[in-house]
Amino acid sequence: MASNVTQTHYNDLTPANKVSKKALNKMIWRSLFLQASFNYERMQAGGWLYGMIPGLVEVHTNKDDLALSMQHNLDFINTHPFLVTFVMGIVLSMEQQKTDIQTIRSVRIAAAGPLGGIGDALFWYTLVPITAGICGNLALDGSILGAVLFLLIFNAVQFAIRIWLMNWSYNLGTKAVSTITSNAKEFTRAASILGIFVVGSLIAAYGGTEVRIIISDPAINVQSLLNGILPKILPLAITIGLYFLIKKGWTPTKCIMLLIVVGIVGTMFGVLAGNSQAQDENGNPLPGGYTPLVEWYEYPTE
Amino acid sequence: MNVNIIQALLVFVVTFIMAIDQFSFLESLYQPVVLCPIIGAILGNFELGVVVGGAYQLMQIGSMPVGGAQPPNAIIGGIMATVFAISLGLEPSAEGVGAALGLAVPFAVFGQYAVTVTFTLMSGMMAKADEAAAKADTKGIAHINYLSMAILGTLFGVIAVAGLYSGQALGEALREFSLNFSWVMAGLDAAGGMMKFVGFAVLMKVMMSNDMWGYFLAGFAVTVIMSAVPSISGSALLLVSFIGLAIALADYQLNSKIKASAGSAGNGGMSDGI
Numbered sequence: 001m002a003s004n005v006t007q008t009h010y011n012d013l014t015p016a017n018k019v020s021k022k023a024l025n026k027m028i029w030r031s032l033f034l035q036a037s038f039n040y041e042r043m044q045a046g047g048w049l050y051g052m053i054p055g056l057v058e059v060h061t062n063k064d065d066l067a068l069s070m071q072h073n074l075d076f077i078n079t080h081p082f083l084v085t086f087v088m089g090i091v092l093s094m095e096q097q098k099t100d101i102q103t104i105r106s107v108r109i110a111a112a113g114p115l116g117g118i119g120d121a122l123f124w125y126t127l128v129p130i131t132a133g134i135c136g137n138l139a140l141d142g143s144i145l146g147a148v149l150f151l152l153i154f155n156a157v158q159f160a161i162r163i164w165l166m167n168w169s170y171n172l173g174t175k176a177v178s179t180i181t182s183n184a185k186e187f188t189r190a191a192s193i194l195g196i197f198v199v200g201s202l203i204a205a206y207g208g209t210e211v212r213i214i215i216s217d218p219a220i221n222v223q224s225l226l227n228g229i230l231p232k233i234l235p236l237a238i239t240i241g242l243y244f245l246i247k248k249g250w251t252p253t254k255c256i257m258l259l260i261v262v263g264i265v266g267t268m269f270g271v272l273a274g275n276s277q278a279q280d281e282n283g284n285p286l287p288g289g290y291t292p293l294v295e296w297y298e299y300p301t302e
Numbered sequence: 303m304n305v306n307i308i309q310a311l312l313v314f315v316v317t318f319i320m321a322i323d324q325f326s327f328l329e330s331l332y333q334p335v336v337l338c339p340i341i342g343a344i345l346g347n348f349e350l351g352v353v354v355g356g357a358y359q360l361m362q363i364g365s366m367p368v369g370g371a372q373p374p375n376a377i378i379g380g381i382m383a384t385v386f387a388i389s390l391g392l393e394p395s396a397e398g399v400g401a402a403l404g405l406a407v408p409f410a411v412f413g414q415y416a417v418t419v420t421f422t423l424m425s426g427m428m429a430k431a432d433e434a435a436a437k438a439d440t441k442g443i444a445h446i447n448y449l450s451m452a453i454l455g456t457l458f459g460v461i462a463v464a465g466l467y468s469g470q471a472l473g474e475a476l477r478e479f480s481l482n483f484s485w486v487m488a489g490l491d492a493a494g495g496m497m498k499f500v501g502f503a504v505l506m507k508v509m510m511s512n513d514m515w516g517y518f519l520a521g522f523a524v525t526v527i528m529s530a531v532p533s534i535s536g537s538a539l540l541l542v543s544f545i546g547l548a549i550a551l552a553d554y555q556l557n558s559k560i561k562a563s564a565g566s567a568g569n570g571g572m573s574d575g576i
Contacts, residue, residue, distance in 0.1 A: 035325035037431075037450035039424035040497030042504075046424070046431050047326070050447045053440045063438050070435035070443070074428070075508070076501025081329065105508050114543040121536055132335060132359050139335050139356025140396050142349055146356060147336045154330040183558045190554035192509045193517050197546035198539075199505050200521030204529060205539050208495050231526050238496060242503035243510070253429045255500045260422070263493025267485045274488030274495075277374055277411045278480035283404060290488035291481070 010069070012062040013098045018174065019058045026054035027088055028166050034081045041256055043078040051084070055092045069095060072105055078206070079112035080119020082158050085166035087111045093173025103188045106195030113198045117205075127157060207235025212273040212288055216300035223273070268293045305345075305466055312344045313381070313466055314459040320377045321416075321458035322451045334358035334380035341384040353394040354384045358403060375413030377458065382406035382465050382473075389469060408477040409465050415480075416457035418490050424450050425497055521546060 030051040037046030052073050060066040079087055090111055094104045131153050138146030211234070213222040226233050242255050266272030270292030278286055288299045320332040330336070335355045342351015358380050386392075387402035427446055434442030465472060480487065510518070524545055528538035 032328070033326045033447060033451075036322075036447040037424050037427065038325055038421060039428060039450075040421050040494040041425035042428050042501045043498065045428065045501075046443065046447055046450070049431070049435065049443050053443065057440065067436055067438035070438060070440075071432065072508075074431055074435055076498070076505055078498075081325075102508060105505070109505055110543065110546070114540040117537055117539040125536075132333065132362070135335050136356045136359035139339075139352050139359065141356075142352055142394060144339055144348075144352055146352070147339055150333065150335050151328075151330055155328055158328070158330075183554070183561065186554050186557040186561065189557065190550040192511075192514065193553055194543075194546045194550035196506070196509045196514045196518045197521035197549065198543060199502055199509070200518040200523075201525040201539060201542045201546070203499070203502055204522050204525035206498055209492065209499075231530070232522070235499065236522060239499040239502045239506070242499050243506045246500075246503050246507050251429065252500050252504060253426060255503070256425050256497055259496045259500070260490070260493045263491075263496060264486065264489030267489035267492055270485075272489075272492040274490075274492035276480065276484035276486075276488040276491065277414050278484040278487070279407060279411065279477065280481065283407060286481075286484055289491075290484035293485050 007068055009100050010065045010098045012065055015098055016059040016096045019055050023054040023058050024166060027051055028085060028162055031085050031162055034084050042076045045074045045077055048077050049073045059096045072101055075105055077112050079115045082123055082161055083115045083119045085162045086169045089166050089169030090173040093170055093177050097177045100188055103191045106191035110194045110198045113202055203235050203239050204232050207232050209234045210273040212270055214300055215297045309344055310463050310466060314463050316340055317462040318455035318459045321455045324377055332377050334362060334376055337380045338384045341381050345388050347388045350387050350394045351384050354387045354399045357396055357399050358383055374410035378413030378461055379406045379410030381462050382409040385466055405473055408473045411480055412461055412476050415487055418494060420454045422490060
């Protein structure tokens with residue numbers, strides 16, 4: 001269980017040799033499958049570990065250490081798929097130095113989080129709209145050139161970035177990590193501060209849980225009342241609540257079960273906001289995202 | 303439209319691959335501009351497929367799956383738009399294929415349900431991944447990833463082939479179903495949105511100590527403030543990490559200096575300088 005890694009250091013603390021070029025190339029290839037087992041709980045964790053394995057196997061010749069490393073490499077992670085090799089290179093260089101485990105975990109989440117935003121801006125908001133716009137128009141004129149051009153441009157950019165970032169960040173990390181070992185304890189603390197700061201930030205950036213209840217007469221919008229107290233209050237409260245449950249010994253799976261029940265009961269009574277994507281006869285989305293099973297208040301329809 | 307078994311099999315295989323490609327592998331094959339011509343070629347009208355792909359692609363720009371929000375699915379949408387354009391014998395022009403795009407929407411919605419269901423199921427599989435990791439079982443981790451891709455590919459393939467055979471009638475039934483049970487899918491959507499908090503809570507358990515709550519809340523607060531400013535909300539996470547970096551570096555330098563001066567003064571009492 002990822003949350004149960006209690007050991008703070010690897011058993012074998014001798015820094016490993018640099019990993020082979022072959023392993024780095026394998027990691028670049030496997031980085032394409034970062035989102036293979038994407039899920040709501042830990043997002044890209046499964047694909048991340050799959051990508052790290054070729055490097056981890058070379059670095060950790062001690063089998064207990066390999067198990068330890070694989071366990072903590074299943075932490076929640078969400079970063080941009082095309083920029084992930086940057087994080088992989090940094091983390092691999094720390095694994096190679098046998099940096100203490102908490103530092104690796106903190107640096108990983110602190111590096112991964114911000115890249116998500118950069119990547120979205122670079123790729124989904126810039127590269128794809130421009131190339132897809134040009135190529136879509138070519139295709140509308142009946143030319144298959146549109147599809148070919150799109151694939152060529154998109155993948156040339158994607159592979160150039162993946163390959164370059166992996167090599168650059170791994171070399172950079174190897175140089176940087178060896179200089180911090182003299183103040184390792186202080187560095188661990190600083191990394192944890194940055195990590196916990198980023199986790200707080202992620203809650204605000206990715207947390208979208210809201211209450212749906214809007215009563216038109218008298219006009220009451222419960223979510224805007226909550227926003228008046230503290231914006232993103234529900235994501236913050238739920239995360240802190242889950243933190244205490246996990247500290248008490250709840251497994252992540254049990255927490256997920258609880259959330260599924262809360263989610264479905266919540267929408268059954270129209271309490272929680274959720275989008276069913278369903279459309280009515282005229283192709284319009286449903287007011288409030290869905291129709292509750294039990295309708296005890298009138299959702300405004302304007 | 304008459305569909306033979308070979309065409310149906312080809313559509314299944316192509317859909318299977320594209321379903322995986324939308325999140326993994328090249329993340330570009332699945333775009334309608336590429337996908338629709340392939341489906342068109344399988345069904346015997348390549349030219350119409352190219353045009354539908356162009357039209358769907360232009361419609362799609364601006365609704366990219368970003369930051370966890372999922373629009374109705376472009377793959378099933380693109381495939382079914384091509385199927386309808388061919389079966390209805392539409393004109394290969396921008397105006398001509400418009401009707402097919404509309405008919406495809408209920409299927410695209412169901413494609414999205416398949417994604418939601420897979421992401422929920424795979425949350426449960428993470429416990430299995432933890433077990434495999436504890437045994438240093440690298441193959442086990444690989445298999446979990448392959449299994450997930452297979453589930454997603456199969457669900458998509460089934461929806462596409464069902465759509466291929468039953469067309470508009472099924473579209474109408476699917477639309478009815480999604481209307482009547484909209485609260486169930488909205489519930490899964492709401493639950494899915496909350497599950498990432500479990501991942502955050504596990505990270506907190508790793509890094510949190512009692513003197514860290516201030517940093518945690520500060521990160522939250524700065525991001526809330528930045529998200530409220532439209533012009534910088536897109537780069538909020540990056541800007542926030544700059545601030546976090548400054549705080550962490552200041553702490554590191556302070557504590558390193560305390561340690562150094564404590565050492566030179568021979569003051570062994572200051573153990574870790576916190």
